Amino acid sequence: MAPGLDGRRALRSAPASSLLAAAKSPALVSAGLLAASRICDNLSAMEPAAGQDPYLNHWADAAAAKTLAAHADAKVVTVAAGITPSGVVHVGNFREVITVDLVARALRDRGADVRFIYSWDDFDVLRKVPADMPQRDMLNDNLRRSISAVPDPYGEHDSYAGHNIAAFEKSLAPLGIQPEFIRQSQRYRAGAYAEGIRLALKHAADIRAVLNSVRDKTTANTRLEDGWLPLSGFCDNCGRDTLAFAVQDEWTVHYDCSACKHAADVDLRQGGNLKLPWRIDWPMRWAHERVCFEPGGKDHSTAGGSFDTAKDIVRVVYGWQAPEYVGYDFVRIKGRAGKISSSKGDVVTVSDCLEIYEPEVLRWMFVSFRPNTEFQISFDLDVITLYENFDRTRRIAYGVEPAKDAQARLVAQRTMQLASVDHRRIGEGDVLPFVPGFRHLSMTLQIFEGDLDKTVAYYAEAGQINGDESRRLTRQRARCVWNWIAEWGPDEFRYQLRREPKLRELSADEATCLARLLAPLRGREEIREDELVPTMKTLCEGTGLDNKTFLPVVYDLLIGRDKGPKLTTLITAIGPARALSLLAPSLPAGT
RNA sequence: GGGCCCGUAGCUCAGUCGGUAGAGCAACGGACUUUUAAUCCGUGGGUCGUCGGUUCGAUCCCGACCGGGCUCACCA
Numbered sequence: 001m002a003p004g005l006d007g008r009r010a011l012r013s014a015p016a017s018s019l020l021a022a023a024k025s026p027a028l029v030s031a032g033l034l035a036a037s038r039i040c041d042n043l044s045a046m047e048p049a050a051g052q053d054p055y056l057n058h059w060a061d062a063a064a065a066k067t068l069a070a071h072a073d074a075k076v077v078t079v080a081a082g083i084t085p086s087g088v089v090h091v092g093n094f095r096e097v098i099t100v101d102l103v104a105r106a107l108r109d110r111g112a113d114v115r116f117i118y119s120w121d122d123f124d125v126l127r128k129v130p131a132d133m134p135q136r137d138m139l140n141d142n143l144r145r146s147i148s149a150v151p152d153p154y155g156e157h158d159s160y161a162g163h164n165i166a167a168f169e170k171s172l173a174p175l176g177i178q179p180e181f182i183r184q185s186q187r188y189r190a191g192a193y194a195e196g197i198r199l200a201l202k203h204a205a206d207i208r209a210v211l212n213s214v215r216d217k218t219t220a221n222t223r224l225e226d227g228w229l230p231l232s233g234f235c236d237n238c239g240r241d242t243l244a245f246a247v248q249d250e251w252t253v254h255y256d257c258s259a260c261k262h263a264a265d266v267d268l269r270q271g272g273n274l275k276l277p278w279r280i281d282w283p284m285r286w287a288h289e290r291v292c293f294e295p296g297g298k299d300h301s302t303a304g305g306s307f308d309t310a311k312d313i314v315r316v317v318y319g320w321q322a323p324e325y326v327g328y329d330f331v332r333i334k335g336r337a338g339k340i341s342s343s344k345g346d347v348v349t350v351s352d353c354l355e356i357y358e359p360e361v362l363r364w365m366f367v368s369f370r371p372n373t374e375f376q377i378s379f380d381l382d383v384i385t386l387y388e389n390f391d392r393t394r395r396i397a398y399g400v401e402p403a404k405d406a407q408a409r410l411v412a413q414r415t416m417q418l419a420s421v422d423h424r425r426i427g428e429g430d431v432l433p434f435v436p437g438f439r440h441l442s443m444t445l446q447i448f449e450g451d452l453d454k455t456v457a458y459y460a461e462a463g464q465i466n467g468d469e470s471r472r473l474t475r476q477r478a479r480c481v482w483n484w485i486a487e488w489g490p491d492e493f494r495y496q497l498r499r500e501p502k503l504r505e506l507s508a509d510e511a512t513c514l515a516r517l518l519a520p521l522r523g524r525e526e527i528r529e530d531e532l533v534p535t536m537k538t539l540c541e542g543t544g545l546d547n548k549t550f551l552p553v554v555y556d557l558l559i560g561r562d563k564g565p566k567l568t569t570l571i572t573a574i575g576p577a578r579a580l581s582l583l584a585p586s587l588p589a590g591t
Numbered sequence: 592g593g594g595c596c597c598g599u600a601g602c603u604c605a606g607u608c609g610g611u612a613g614a615g616c617a618a619c620g621g622a623c624u625u626u627u628a629a630u631c632c633g634u635g636g637g638u639c640g641u642c643g644g645u646u647c648g649a650u651c652c653c654g655a656c657c658g659g660g661c662u663c664a665c666c667a
């Protein structure tokens with residue numbers, strides 16, 4: 001398996017099956033009725049209570065309704081995400097976070113007091129060195145140590161885990177996602193989970209029974225022995241997880257390290273390097289933080305998976321109920337060139353995506369697809385279509401483009417609100433901030449050779465920028481478009497203005513047409529696009545040419561190709577003077 | 592082998608508290624033409640995987656089956 005794919009195992013996904021199971025529980029039945037009444041309720045439209053508002057009809061709203069139904073008495077609704085930074089944290093892992101973020105927003109929209117925690121499971125062991133990491137020898141020497149204790153191979157952060165964590169947290173900021181980050185290594189070492197560990201040890205037999213009930217169904221059939229303890233951890237001396245445990249008393253555990261022969265007694269209340277194994281760690285933290293909602297990748301959701309055993313353990317050992325669950329599917333990548341994958345790895349990070357996708361568009365993708373739907377993130381020509389679809393949804397939300405019906409507009413508005421960075425709701429009378437289309441920007445950017453200031457100024461001078469937000473968005477998109485052109489744009493999409501004019505011999509007809517084209521440009525400092533349109537319509541009248549046969553001549557003189565961006569826009573953008581300088585030299589004298 | 596999810600127009604996906612279904616793209620037709628897979632208008636296209644059951648009525652509920660995916664030691 002490619003190293004990039006290895007990260008998938010660290011994905012905390014919940015299975016779709018859990019959705020079904022949830023739908024059968026009593027709490028969910030009431031949630032379902034709620035949803036039903038929401039849709040059919042056109043009688044009490046005078047007082048759209050939360051939960052009946054057709055605006056709140058997104059899948060995140062449904063998840064929020066279920067969560068509230070199951071935790072009606074919770075003063076604070078805690079929602080949780082968690083990822084293991086055992087390698088580069090990629091855009092697939094991001095689905096965990098964005099899913100929680102969307103549900104958190106939906107909960108707040110219903111008036112809930114929400115706590116959004118993000119658990120960095122950085123107290124895990126380094127089992128394998130990902131293929132795209134530097135300093136492989138050093139990392140190999142650190143196998144079986146906690147990733148929070150392994151040095152950062154880049155030498156920038158406190159640890160291997162810290163490096164991966166920092167990169168991902170940084171990429172979340174522009175997306176408007178601001179959870180409360182918790183590093184499990186710090187919590188465990190500080191003794192915060194002492195009571196959780198004590199209870200696990202006290203109920204070791206129950207835990208064994210739960211885990212063995214799963215194992216009994218496998219062909220491997222490796223039952224946990226009676227002496228097995230729900231513990232793991234790292235040697236205080238050598239840092240490896242090669243420990244054997246024995247319980248001394250309620251709060252004290254003895255261990256022997258098989259690697260360095262170190263032995264010690266650990267008082268759980270003092271903290272230290274002991275922890276619970278994943279299948280117990282997860283439910284312990286549900287109870288500890290009183291988690292009401294947490295998604296999971298589909299690898300966690302199936303019967304016998306970690307969610308399955310965790311929901312039993314949390315009830316039996318910790319007296320808490322498993323959180324509401326949404327399972328999410330994988331995100332795939334399309335359009336990465338095969339060549340670079342070997343050197344860069346298959347991993348695509350959120351930062352990589354933000355080079356091409358503006359934050360709202362990236363969010364929008366995750367908002368649009370139901371969590372249990374697998375989808376692809378593209379870097380090829382699909383990017384254009386995606387932006388165009390996003391813009392259309394945006395126009396519908398603002399009422400600039402007619403929606404099929406009122407509900408369709410509400411859906412567009414809700415979608416755009418959830419996709420927005422600041423969660424601002426679009427209301428009646430709000431003015432759509434102008435943002436150039438992706439295709440148009442790709443052209444103007446190339447005219448200005450990637451100069452963002454000039455590009456934005458161009459739209460401002462054309463009178464299209466309508467406010468600070470419009471200006472900010474235009475600049476932001478321009479940056480993305482330019483990145484895309486530079487790295488992903490096909491050759492047909494790229495062009496460059498000639499720096500020196502080309503002299504081309506023209507036929508009589510061609511000279512005539514070119515002269516007509518240039519006439520309105522002479523003596524002008526600038527010209528508007530609509531002023532050129534009449535010229536274009538009559539350009540070839542009375543000659544043996546038409547636009548289709550003549551324009552390639554013009555494109556050749558301007559950009560050295562036989563076709564290119566819409567000519568009126570091109571000329572308008574470069575200005576009459578520059579156009580004349582490239583085109584006029586080929587005109588025969590006296591024309 | 593056990594379990595779960597998915598299977599809706601050519602493609603990517605919505606949707607239906609059960610009353611024979613939609614979007615975008617693609618296709619086709621037309622208009623326009625100011626040519627980077629330009630734009631605009633319009634049209635066609637689905638027995639909602641198969642077979643049964645419940646129902647006045649199922650694509651939506653239940654069962655079986657087929658196909659695809661995932662999962663069932665440890666680690667997360």
